[in-house]
Amino acid sequence: MKKPxxxxxQSAAIALVALAIVAGSAYYGYAxxxxxxxxAMQTAVVVPADIRSTVPAEGRISVEARDLFFSVPGVVAExxxxxxxxxxxxxxxxxxxxxxxxVQVAQAEAALAAAQAKLDSVQAGPASTDVAVKQASVDGAAxxxxxxxxxxxxxxAESLETxxxxxxxxxxxxxxxxxxxxxxxxxxxxxxxxAGATSADIxxxxAGxxxxxxxxxxxxxxxxxxxxxxxxxxxxxxxxxxxGASVTGSGGPAIVVADLGSLFVEAELDENDYAxxxxxxxxEVLVDALDGASLEGTVTVLSQVGKVDANGIVSYALTAExxxxxxxxxxxxxxxxxxxxxGVADVLVVPNEAVRMTDGKQFVxxxxxxxSVRAVEVALGMTDGSVVEVIDGLESGQRVVxxxxxx
Numbered sequence: 001m002k003k004p005x006x007x008x009x010q011s012a013a014i015a016l017v018a019l020a021i022v023a024g025s026a027y028y029g030y031a032x033x034x035x036x037x038x039x040a041m042q043t044a045v046v047v048p049a050d051i052r053s054t055v056p057a058e059g060r061i062s063v064e065a066r067d068l069f070f071s072v073p074g075v076v077a078e079x080x081x082x083x084x085x086x087x088x089x090x091x092x093x094x095x096x097x098x099x100x101x102x103v104q105v106a107q108a109e110a111a112l113a114a115a116q117a118k119l120d121s122v123q124a125g126p127a128s129t130d131v132a133v134k135q136a137s138v139d140g141a142a143x144x145x146x147x148x149x150x151x152x153x154x155x156x157a158e159s160l161e162t163x164x165x166x167x168x169x170x171x172x173x174x175x176x177x178x179x180x181x182x183x184x185x186x187x188x189x190x191x192x193x194x195a196g197a198t199s200a201d202i203x204x205x206x207a208g209x210x211x212x213x214x215x216x217x218x219x220x221x222x223x224x225x226x227x228x229x230x231x232x233x234x235x236x237x238x239x240x241x242x243x244g245a246s247v248t249g250s251g252g253p254a255i256v257v258a259d260l261g262s263l264f265v266e267a268e269l270d271e272n273d274y275a276x277x278x279x280x281x282x283x284e285v286l287v288d289a290l291d292g293a294s295l296e297g298t299v300t301v302l303s304q305v306g307k308v309d310a311n312g313i314v315s316y317a318l319t320a321e322x323x324x325x326x327x328x329x330x331x332x333x334x335x336x337x338x339x340x341x342x343g344v345a346d347v348l349v350v351p352n353e354a355v356r357m358t359d360g361k362q363f364v365x366x367x368x369x370x371x372s373v374r375a376v377e378v379a380l381g382m383t384d385g386s387v388v389e390v391i392d393g394l395e396s397g398q399r400v401v402x403x404x405x406x407x
Contacts, residue, residue, distance in 0.1 A: 052343030059267025067253035112212035119205035134190040145179035
């Protein structure tokens, strides 16, 4: 029964085992005799197996790494991690000296406290002592006006009976005018104190608090630039700074963090194989450093722009995600890839050489239990160049005769 090839390495493993059995003992290890003295025949057993078509590539295991830099220049005050340490997202990895930034934060916080105190005072309304002070000012201004008015009245009366210099009379009159203005101001201040703050006063005080809070936030943000923080969970693989060292924010990364649990392969695909490969295809990855251990993978990226080497050979960058579970696969290891472009699983197969063409039809010679050989027409499907799928004509367990001795 023909089934579509599953995009898992379970099918690949079955295929390898089945083909190994077929190629090793099943296909070439069985011998039968026609009669007691007949020559031996090479036969192969019809068995279910997987057939697949693959495209080769070579590459290297890589890991998703994040290069971390300080966003401001400074002097390293503390390094809290070392290579091999596991870190959590948001964890502080290193810190720059920040005396100047600390002063800026303190100043901004003091300004915020003053603005908040002003708002509290405005919202609380007039204090009784303030009203009393303003009332005393009014009383004093009224007494001054009365005194000035009396002095002017006396001098004016005198001017009716005797000669009084005009300048002296004008001076007394000006004193009355000034005293009246001072009383008006004192009374306005008293009225304002009794009425309390207006909505505009409160709004202005609140705006002052908001502005002061923004200054604090900006100062704290600037202080935060002094910290190097892990953007995500991972493992520290490089630490390129030490306490006392100066950093400029440029150049190499201060610290490198990688997700060692998420491996992938970066490979180069020959231009002749490009059309056969697409994203999503399963990949078998063989790691030579691990005695040929096989890893499962899936093509995730296939570049549409080729690269030309010094010899004029064109290749395309390919990335495949890996499942390294149960292995010691590590970044940097060289690998060989078999990209599975097509395949069928659990189908009956026979060796290609067992098939012959007669009058445009395909036949195999079947050896029965009695030792007789008969030609059977078959319908064939996919082949990998070694074995071919039998769609119709044969059953599992039958033996087909291979070309060779006895013919």
